[in-house]
Amino acid sequence: xxxxxxILLMLALIILTQVLGHYIRxxxxxxxxxxxxxxxxxxxxxxxxxxxxxxxxxxxxxxxLYNDSSHxxxxxxxxxxxxxxxxxxxxxxxxxxxxxxxINWLVPVIPVAAAFALAAILSPTDPIAVNGIAxxxxxxxxxxxxxxxxxxxxxxxxxxxxxYAVAAVVTGYFSIQxxxxxFVYMFAVGxxxxxxxxxxxxxxxxxxxxxxxxxxxxxxxxxxxxxxxIFFVAEEILHASGVIAVVTGGILHALIKERxxxxxxxxxxxxxNIWTMIAYILNGIIFLLLGLxxxxxxxEIFADDAINNWRLMxxxxxxxxxxxxxxxxxxxxxxxxxxxxxxxxxHRKPSFKQDVITTLVGVRGTITMVGVLSLPFVTESxxxxxxxxxxxxxxxxxxxxxxVLATILLPLLNRGEADAQPELDLNSYKQRMVKRxxxxxxxxxxxxxxxxxxxxxNEYHVMxxxxxxxxxxxxELTHFNQQLKKLRLEAVQWERDFTKQFLQEHKTPDQLxxxxxxxxxxxxxxxxxxxxxxxxxxxxKILWKRKRSNMSSDQLIHLTQVEHELYEQVMGEVxxxxxxxxxxxxxxxxxxxxxxxKRLRFKHTRWSSPVGGKADVxxxxxxxxxxAIEVQRQEIASMSKEGDLSGEEEKELRRFIxxxxxxxxxxxxx
Numbered sequence: 001x002x003x004x005x006x007i008l009l010m011l012a013l014i015i016l017t018q019v020l021g022h023y024i025r026x027x028x029x030x031x032x033x034x035x036x037x038x039x040x041x042x043x044x045x046x047x048x049x050x051x052x053x054x055x056x057x058x059x060x061x062x063x064x065l066y067n068d069s070s071h072x073x074x075x076x077x078x079x080x081x082x083x084x085x086x087x088x089x090x091x092x093x094x095x096x097x098x099x100x101x102x103i104n105w106l107v108p109v110i111p112v113a114a115a116f117a118l119a120a121i122l123s124p125t126d127p128i129a130v131n132g133i134a135x136x137x138x139x140x141x142x143x144x145x146x147x148x149x150x151x152x153x154x155x156x157x158x159x160x161x162x163x164y165a166v167a168a169v170v171t172g173y174f175s176i177q178x179x180x181x182x183f184v185y186m187f188a189v190g191x192x193x194x195x196x197x198x199x200x201x202x203x204x205x206x207x208x209x210x211x212x213x214x215x216x217x218x219x220x221x222x223x224x225x226x227x228x229x230i231f232f233v234a235e236e237i238l239h240a241s242g243v244i245a246v247v248t249g250g251i252l253h254a255l256i257k258e259r260x261x262x263x264x265x266x267x268x269x270x271x272x273n274i275w276t277m278i279a280y281i282l283n284g285i286i287f288l289l290l291g292l293x294x295x296x297x298x299x300e301i302f303a304d305d306a307i308n309n310w311r312l313m314x315x316x317x318x319x320x321x322x323x324x325x326x327x328x329x330x331x332x333x334x335x336x337x338x339x340x341x342x343x344x345x346x347h348r349k350p351s352f353k354q355d356v357i358t359t360l361v362g363v364r365g366t367i368t369m370v371g372v373l374s375l376p377f378v379t380e381s382x383x384x385x386x387x388x389x390x391x392x393x394x395x396x397x398x399x400x401x402x403x404v405l406a407t408i409l410l411p412l413l414n415r416g417e418a419d420a421q422p423e424l425d426l427n428s429y430k431q432r433m434v435k436r437x438x439x440x441x442x443x444x445x446x447x448x449x450x451x452x453x454x455x456x457x458n459e460y461h462v463m464x465x466x467x468x469x470x471x472x473x474x475x476e477l478t479h480f481n482q483q484l485k486k487l488r489l490e491a492v493q494w495e496r497d498f499t500k501q502f503l504q505e506h507k508t509p510d511q512l513x514x515x516x517x518x519x520x521x522x523x524x525x526x527x528x529x530x531x532x533x534x535x536x537x538x539x540x541k542i543l544w545k546r547k548r549s550n551m552s553s554d555q556l557i558h559l560t561q562v563e564h565e566l567y568e569q570v571m572g573e574v575x576x577x578x579x580x581x582x583x584x585x586x587x588x589x590x591x592x593x594x595x596x597x598k599r600l601r602f603k604h605t606r607w608s609s610p611v612g613g614k615a616d617v618x619x620x621x622x623x624x625x626x627x628a629i630e631v632q633r634q635e636i637a638s639m640s641k642e643g644d645l646s647g648e649e650e651k652e653l654r655r656f657i658x659x660x661x662x663x664x665x666x667x668x669x670x
Contacts, residue, residue: 006049009040010284010285010288010289010292011281013033013036013037013040013284013288014033014280014281014284014285014288016036017029017032017033017036017284017288018284020032020036026407026411027407028403028406028407029284029287030287030365030403031287031400031403031404031407033284033287033288033290033291034287034288034290034291034294034399034400034403035291036288036291037287037288037289037290037291037292037294038291038292038294038295039291040291040292041291041292041293041294041295041296042295047292047296048296049289049292049293049296056370056374057231057235057242057243057370058228058231058232058235058242059282060282060285060286060366060370061155061231061243061246061366061367061370062227062228062230062231062242062243062246063224063227063228063246063278063279063282064279064282064283065152065155065227065243065246065247065250066226066227066230066246066247066249066250066253067227067250067275067278067279068148068151068152068250069152069246069247069248069249069250069251069254070250070251070253070254080142080145080146080149082338083146083150083334083338084146084149084150084153085153086330086334087146087150087154087330087334088149088150088152088153088154088157089153089154089157090330091123091150091154091326091327091330092120092123092124092154092157092158092161093157093161094326094330095119095120095122095123095323095326095327096116096119096120096123096161096165097116097119098119098322098326099115099118099119099122099123099319099322099323099326100112100115100116100117100118100119100120100165101115102119102319102322103115103118103119103319103394106315106318106319107315107387107390107394109386109387109390110386110387110390110391111169111386113165113168113169114165114169114385114386114387114391116161116165116168117162117165117166117169117375117391118372118391118394118395119323120158120161120162120165121158121159121162121367121368121371121372121395122319122323122364122368122395122398123154123157123158123161123323124151124154124155124157124158124159124364124367124368125147125150125151125154125361125362125363125364125365126151126363126364126365126366126367126368139357139361139410140354140357143354143357143358143361144361146358147358147361147362152247153244153247155243155367156186156187156190156241156243156244156247158367158371159241159243159367159371160182160183160186160241162371164179166375166376169379169385169386170376170379170380170385171379171380172379172380172381185240186239186240186241186244187240187241187244188240189234189238189240189241190234190240190241190242190243190244190245190248191244191245191248193230193233193234193238193240193245194230194234194244194245194246194247194248194249194250194252195248195249195252197226197229197230197233197245197249198226198230198248198249198252198253198256199252201222201223201226201229202253202256204222205219205222216270217270219271220270220271220274223253223271224271224274224275224278226249226253227246227249227250230242230245230246230249231243231245231246233245234246286365286366286369287365287366289369290365290369290396290399293369293373294396301389301390301392301393312393312397313397315394315397316393316394316397316398316401317401319394319397319398320397320398320401320402320405323364323398323402324359324360324362324402324405327358327359327362328355328356328359331355331358331359332352332355335354335355353413356409356413357410357413360402360405360406360409360410360413361406361410362402363399363402363403363406364398364399364402364403365399365403368395368398368399369395369396369399372391372392372395372396373392375388375391375392426649426652426653427467429639429649429653430467430653430656431464431467431468432635432639433632433635433636433653433656433657434460434463434464434467434632435464436631436632436634436635437460437628437629437631437632438457438460438461438464440627440628440631441453441456441457441460441624441627441628442457444624444627452620452624453624456624456625456628458595460628461592461595465588465592468588480586480588480589483585483586483589484589484592484593485527487578487581487585487589487590487593488527488593488596489524489527489528491574491577491578491593491597492520492523492524492527493524494573494574494577495520495570495571495574496517496520498569498570498573498574499516499517499520499566499570502565502566502569502570503566506562506565506566507562508562508566509562512562512563512566516566567600567601568601571597571598571600571601572601574597575594575597575598575601578590578593578594578597579594629657632657633654633657636650636653636654636657639653
């Protein structure tokens with residue numbers, strides 16, 4: 001009953017803190033939750049919460065990291081791999097060693113090994129707290145991606161370093177060779193476990209589908225359980241890194257999801273909604289727990305007269321400052337090295353201001369709290385863990401210090417940044433809205449509405465390309481159009497070659513041969529002349545439909561079967577060839593041509609479903625349009641709530657929605 005009451009209390013506090021966060025916009029929600037949790041713990045006498053690191057990692061960290069990694073932009077992750085791994089591995093080790101020696105020098109009562117443990121658990125950054133700050137301050141997207149990317153890995157490296165330091169305190173023994181070997185083992189095996197189980201779960205889902213199980217709730221539950229299974233197998237059975245396992249599993253799940261979201265739209269929609277609710281609750285509980293456990297965890301150290309309370313506060317500030325200084329110096333060095341020697345085309349010249357922002361967003365939070373509260377009470381010799389209460393107090397103090405410092409300084413450093421490039425920022429917001437609409441439409445594509453959905457998707461893809469074109473210079477746009485034209489002509493030639501090959505291997509009606517080659521030739525001519533519309537096209541379609549209506553049912557069935565086989569094989573070959581062109585052409589050029597051929601294949605290979613008539617089609621069009629427009633309005637509301645938009649920008653984006661309604665919805669409904 002006590003556990004149930006505590007759960008209900010925390011859910012109520014989450015609601016309260018979200019309401020407070022809406023009105024107190026200059027303070028991150030994470031800081032509000034810590035404060036509310038602390039006040040609640042002081043008001044409720046006898047409230048005692050014991051946090052066990054194993055179940056906390058399984059229950060909180062595993063699902064949150066899995067969800068974060070499955071939504072992280074993998075292109076950005078790959079582009080920034082050097083910086084991410086540098087921060088997640090090298091910076092963690094530097095923080096552990098340098099910070100450990102500094103803590104031991106500053107507070108001599110903390111042994112060196114215990115000081116290393118404290119420094120190690122202070123090394124991981126917290127993306128949840130960063131997101132809370134980003135809602136109030138416009139932080140550059142590149143810096144946010146760096147912190148989010150490194151947090152996917154430094155949780156594991158920080159916990160591993162922390163566990164070895166704690167083991168050295170408890171046992172009195174430490175081997176650098178053994179630690180290095182086990183470190184590599186935990187990372188490598190963790191990654192393999194995550195990939196293997198993610199593949200196995202996907203195979204199981206496909207196997208169950210073939211047996212006739214189509215319950216979307218069942219598959220959503222199976223997906224929700226996946227990170228817990230991955231983490232348990234990695235940590236408890238193979239003694240590897242469960243954190244790395246769930247991160248790799250989440251990335252692989254995202255790749256699989258991209259290829260299947262059109263086919264399992266209901267399942268994906270339900271799963272995404274469940275994950276949104278889970279992440280919302282767990283993020284709130286984590287910082288509430290920190291606040292709820294702080295009074296009990298630090299009561300002993302405040303009651304100790306050996307150290308003055310003001311001196312304790314100075315320890316917190318000094319340790320927090322040194323931890324951030326280590327991060328700042330590393331960031332400055334890496335950015336200088338990256339710019340001086342790697343010389344990436346898209347890499348800006350190092351800026352001290354950007355380095356300071358990168359340092360400040362590296363706030364500490366969840367993993368630090370989990371690790372430090374899991375410190376053992378006694379060593380193997382039966383003695384108490386040295387200065388356990390003091391270490392917990394210092395860790396909690398540094399968490400709050402980094403949060404408060406970021407909350408105060410980041411708005412000052414970012415003053416004027418939001419207005420530096422208003423058109424570019426507004427363009428990026430529009431692209432985000434259009435992408436959200438595309439994702440929503442893909443999730444609801446079914447056999448009955450496929451034609452309407454793909455037509456609407458085409459409209460939004462064109463809109464997205466136009467928005468991206470606005471970011472290009474005239475020279476870049478000319479080069480893009482030239483590359484696009486060149487690849488489209490190559491694709492048409494491949495289409496003709498593969499069609500000839502198919503016709504040599506299959507018996508095909510003459511009328512279909514003529515129609516296919518006429519279609520290919522017309523498209524080539526349109527590309528060469530850059531024509532968008534030909535009057536003969538609708539006339540030819542009418543004549544072709546009339547010829548089909550005069551065929552017998554057997555002839556029509558045979559013709560349809562051959563047509564489906566032809567387009568399935570030919571378009572599949574063209575799409576495969578296009579996939580191999582990613583190294584030779586710009587990614588957006590390849591993607592544009594790929595989208596066209598995927599739509600063309602679907603158009604000619606779907607089996608017609610009986611639709612009630614024009615009224616039903618119009619209703620489908622209107623429903624899809626309204627749904628796409630609604631999610632774009634939700635995206636505006638979300639950006640406004642996060643603090644990303646000014647009042648004027650929000651108005652301009654709503655005008656953009658009205659424009660889409662007039663262009664897309666009016667055209668379809670009328």
